[in-house]
Every structure is written in structure tokens, then in C-alpha cells.
Amino acid sequence: MATMWSPGDDSGVLYTLVEWIRTGDFLAEVGLLGDDRHSIQIPHPSPQLLLTPLHAYASSSKSDEFAHTSYLCAICLSERKGVHCLALSCGHVFCRSCLVDMWGLHVKEGQVSRVGCPEPNCGISDAEGAKGLREATEDEARAVLSENELDRWKWLRRKRDLERDPTMIYCPMEYCQEPVPKPKSDNSRVSVSDEDGYGWARLRTCTACGYSFCAFCTRTWHGPHTPCPLPLTSTFLFDYLSAPRDSPERRVIERRYGRSNVLELVRRHEDDQKNRKWLDSSTTTCPSCEVKYEKSMGCNHMTCVKCGAHFCYRCGTKVLAANPYEHFSTPGTSCFSKLFD
Template identity: 30%
Template sequence: MADLDAEDERTEEFTTLKSIYPELVTDDANPYDATLPLLVAPSKPLPITFEPGQEVERLAYLPPLRLEIVLPSEYPADAPPTVKLSTSPSWLPDNIQRLLTDEARSLWEEYGGGMMLFTFISSLQEQAETAFGLDELTLPSTMRAELVDYSRRMKKELFDKETFDCQVCLEPKKGSACYRMARCSHVFCIACLQDYYNNCIKEGDVNNVKCMSTECGQTGTKGKKKDRLLSPKELLQIPLARDQVNRYAKIKRKKKLESDPSMVFCPRTWCQGAMRTDKYPKITDVSQMDDSDSEAEDDPPQQPSADADAGPEKRGIGLRGMDRLQVCEDCNLAFCAICLASWHGDFVRCEPRDATQLTEEDQASLNFILKNTSPCPYCSVPCQKSFGCNHMTCAQCKSHFCYLCGAWLNPDHPYAHFNDPKRKTCFQRLMDGAEGDMANGNIQFAGRRGAEQVAEFWEQEALRLQMQEFDEDTR
């Protein structure tokens, strides 16, 4: 009779456990033998050092703890359950496995011969959340690939099963249709991310290829939020098309090259490639470009420096000897960084090329820029307005300035500039030319661009007077 009662209790306990843990599997040959895999997901990713390479990985998920249970015929009244713990691969230290195994007998004794498996399993789950008390772990490097792959796979499987509200379209979406940002963990649906990032890359606005959450960003040097751009590797994971990611990486590199005063470009008009440099390596495989390639630009200063109008420094000045030798990364031309001629040797003295040596095409481009754009007062990038008011924000350095006179504007009170009667050239002219430069509006500028307008007016006026005199003489 006692044996029948024990069988009933063992059957009842396993039946109860199966209703709570559907993963519990009993042995068909022996109904009182069972196995249960337990998820190991530490609340804080566990740092693991893989020897001998000393590579450190912080893993959010570890291979499950396999619990094997055998209920003897004397259980629960006269004998504890037999439990065995293991992991595959064997990442859990042996001393911790022994402590966990001994805990089963201690619980059985504490319960005075009662059913205690649920309490034991709950205890294992709680300890799994703290990685069983481990602050760090050292394992052989042969386990690295398997553990890292498991953590990534499990993270994606659990993410795909959840439901999230996209922060852009505000619609609930399954995790399989969403993407979690790697650095900040904000979640958006893939369709919204692809639409936004593809449009940014198409328009060349790569400085906005960042997390779209208004809460995202790091605090910069002046208390402002500093956004971090996405790496090409992460854009491929969203996923974006490789040709789009290639364009993104190339535009980012081009902006860095052009803003660096130390860079020199190939003098061949049909090439114009940058000089070879380890500072900005040429892009070969975007899938291998890590996060260090996508650090955001430093916060722009609140006001331009005293010599902001002095113009860019002359590139190559100060180089001597073989330091003047540069090689184009595209056409492999060896040239001098000072005079931009083909390399003439170490002992030849040369002078910088001046503005009179511009090609006809370069001079035409320069004339168009001077006539049709207003430069940023801080970084000198030429800006042209397509529509809107005359309060401009530089796409390169984010400085605020007036499109009419080129003056720097206080970001906290940018419109005070247009309400100041002392500024006669800009007073109450915030919306002048709201339809943009291409609308052919007759807008009077100040500053450098205004001087270009005045010069062009008197040049045309002088030509008109000459033609008038010529007509009078021929009558």
C-alpha cells in the first residue's frame, strides 16, 4: 500500500511539473526519470575570458542547464530525489555543479520528506539570473564560437516571439518584423528603418543615419546630446542593401577627407582621388567595418573662433623633403603635396600653386559657389537654400547662421537676429526668399555674398553703359 502511495505521489509531482514546465521530458521506459532544460539568461551579461587569446565576450545567454531527475521508489518519504546537472559544452564550473546538486538533498531534508522538486527548480532559475553567483568566467578558446553563436541565436529567437510598438509608426509588430538597435536597444519595425535610412543615404544626409528615438544620444562636452552614427555592419543586419551601405560608407569617408585640412588630392583633373593615408583607409568590405568607424562628429562650438573668416589653411605648407611625396589612392600617381606636380625628387625646391593656376572648370565651379551659396561661418561649407526661412543649420557642423549675411546665430535664440533693428540688412527679413534660390527671386544679401552681388551689378552696369555709348556712336 505504501508503494502505491509513493507511486501516486511521484506521478502527481511529475504531472504537476509538466503543467508548469512543458519542456520536462520523461523517459518512456522509466516514467520516474525525467530531464528539464533550464534557460540561463543572467540579468547582466556575463564577461567570459577565452584563453589563451584573452578574448573577452559579454554573453546575455549561456547554454541551458540540463537537469536530470530520478525519483526512487522510496521518494518522497524515505529517500531524496537523485539529481544530476550538466551543460553542453561544459561551461559551468564543477564546484558550482556540486553545490547545486547538494542543495536538492538539503531541500528534501528541510521539507521533512515532502515533495520539493518545484522549489528546487525555482531556486535553480533564480540562481541562473545571477549566473550562479559568477562575476566572470574563464574558459578555453575552443568554446568561444559555440557560446557566442548560441547567445546570438537565443537572443534572436526570444526577440522574434515578443511584440513591440514601433516608435515611428506606433503600430504593434512581432519581433520578427522589428530590429533592436545594437547600442541603445531601442526597437523599430524594419520597414520604418529601411525607409528612413535609404532616404537619408539617397539624399546624402549621412549624419542622420542614427537611432530615431528622441531619447537616444550621449551627453556631449557642453551638456548637449551627441548622437552616434550606425556602423555599416549594423545597417547590413537591419538589413539594407549592400550597395546602399557602400554609398553610406563612401559618403561618410568623403566628408571626413574633405574636412581634413591635411589631406591633399590628386592633381589630375580626371582623377581627383585622395592621397593614400592610414588615417582614412580605403573601403574594401563594409561588412567588416566596426563601430569605431561610425563615431559621431564632435559637438560644434557655440560660436566661431576669432579667425574663422581667415579661410582654410593652405594644404601641404610646412612639409619638407620626402614628406612632400604623396601617392594617389586611385590612379597611383606620385606627386608633390606642395606644387601638385608629378614627383620631382627630394632636392627640388617648389612653391604652392596659387589661385591663378586653377583650371577653367575649377574656376567656373568657384565662381558659381561664390555667387549662389552662403558659407557656414564656422566650417566654411557652402550652403544653398531650397526653401524655408533664413535661419540655417549647417549640414556639416550643425552651426546656426543667417543665410542673408552669414552671421553666426545663437542656437538658443536664433530669431533674435531678425528682430534686431540695428541689423538693417536682416531686420524683419526672416522669410525673404522662402521659395529658395532657384525661384529666381531678387534677394539682396549682405556679407561676402552681398559683395559678389554688388560687384556683378556694377560689372553689368559698366557693360550696359559701354553698349549705350557704342550705339550712340554708330548712329
């Protein structure tokens, strides 16, 4: 508009300005006329650019209002200004000094589940309708606890979560011992056996030391199809034999160690039991070196070929080498007059 008038120009300019605005000619000069010459375009900042300052202003206004409002603390039953209080995410407000003492004591005693809103009716209902304490968030804990208390609170929560997870195991490397969670399923490697927790589902890789191992036997990863090496002890064999035939417990052991391997161990175990039963019923043990002896003929006076001890075959008692037959000549004993029995 300033270009329409210049100093020394005595001609009227107001009429020209009014007509310039009335006809809309000014729109093109100020850049508001659209490309089609029939629409008006008003440029403005993107709403996303306004979102951050609007949020900051709303938060600042809310903080100022909270700081100058008085609240009743349900712990100490005193009214405090908001500047001395903390508003939890659930909406309940408590004075900061009470939360510092209360939460700090719970962290010290290891009661991590009690670090939360002290309001009795605040919590999450379980399946039976009972309410549990709403635990504090990390931001709330950071605003109340000291640095050392916060570190211990995080450690206690992590320890509790690990203990609650039945799939969590610890790295078998002695220098590591870090907890190793069950990996997320990879559909490209899932097989039928993985549905029951076998195959690739047994693989664990420690993120701390990089050791890959089997979740069943905790030995170096031996592949998804190779059974776990048989243990040195036979404890699992007794568990297998005590389980009912075709039971899930037996199938677990068969899949873990290989069915053919387990059946071979069962056969050996049964043969060994038969041998032990026959030895106990048909032989006598030397009382000195415990060598087993079977008598086919002759008297009950035995001499061990290994240690030279003299003993009675009937009762297994050690007898005098100088007079071994005294044992069979003593009245009142179970072997009296039974040298040839």
C-alpha cells in the first residue's frame, strides 16, 4: 500500500486503497491467491510443529497449579503444598518426605513389590477379585529414591522377574552365571518338535559371554536334532522307570536323550538288577575283601584266593585260620554241625 502514495502526490489515495482491497487485487500481491486464481491459500505452520510447545505449556501450567495447591497426605495425615508432594501416575498424592522414608525402607528390606502407591484401594484386581499394590514406575522411583536405592530397586525387580519366569536359566559358564531368557520364536526354524519345547527351542545364547548351549543338558549346543549326551549319573533312569508306560514324563526323557539310548540303558539296568539278585541269593561275600564266591561242592570252610581270609560260606563270618573248624563245632551257633550243609 505504501507504493500507492509518494510524498508530494496531491491526488487522492484512499479511494484507490479501498478499491484495491474490495476487488481482491491485493491477494495476488501478498501471495494469498491460489494457482487457479479462484481460491485463497493461507500458509500456516504444521500442527506437528505446534504440538511440542503446546504440550510444554500444558505441562508447565499443570505443574504450577499443582505446586500451589494443598494436598492431604494419607501417610502422615498432614496438608502440604504440592511443591513438597509427589503425584503418582494413579492420581494419588503423598508428601515426598513420607515416600522417601517408606520406599527407602522397603528397598532396604528387599520388599520390592511394596514400592508403590500406599493407598489401600489402589491396585490391580486379580482373578479372585483381590487387589494388589500398584507398583511404582521407574520415573516415580527415580523421583523419590537415592541413586544407590534406585540401583538396588532395579536389581530387586530384575531378580524377581527372573525368578517368576520358569523358562529362565543361568549361563553354565562358571565365570559368567548370567541369566539367559528364552529367545523369541523364529518361524523360519520352528518345527513340530519345537511345539513341545524341543529342537531349536532348546538353544540358548548368553548375551553376556556369547556361549551357546542346550537348555536341557547345559552343554555346548549340539544341534536341534542330536539328543543330549547321557548323564554320568543314572538318576534320570530311575525317574524314567518310575513313570507310567507311555506317560508324558517318559516321552520327555526319550526326546531329551534319544529313545534308543534310553531303552538300551533300561535293558542294561534290568540285566544288572538280575545279576545283583542272583549274586545276593547264590553267593557269599568274603568278609575281608568283599569278593563274591559260589560253592559248587565241598565243605562250608572257604579260603579267599584274593586276600587269604578264612570264612564260613553259610553265614559269611570270618573264622580262625589256625582252627577254622571250631566255628562248626561250637554248640548254640547257627552253623553247629553244618560243615557239610
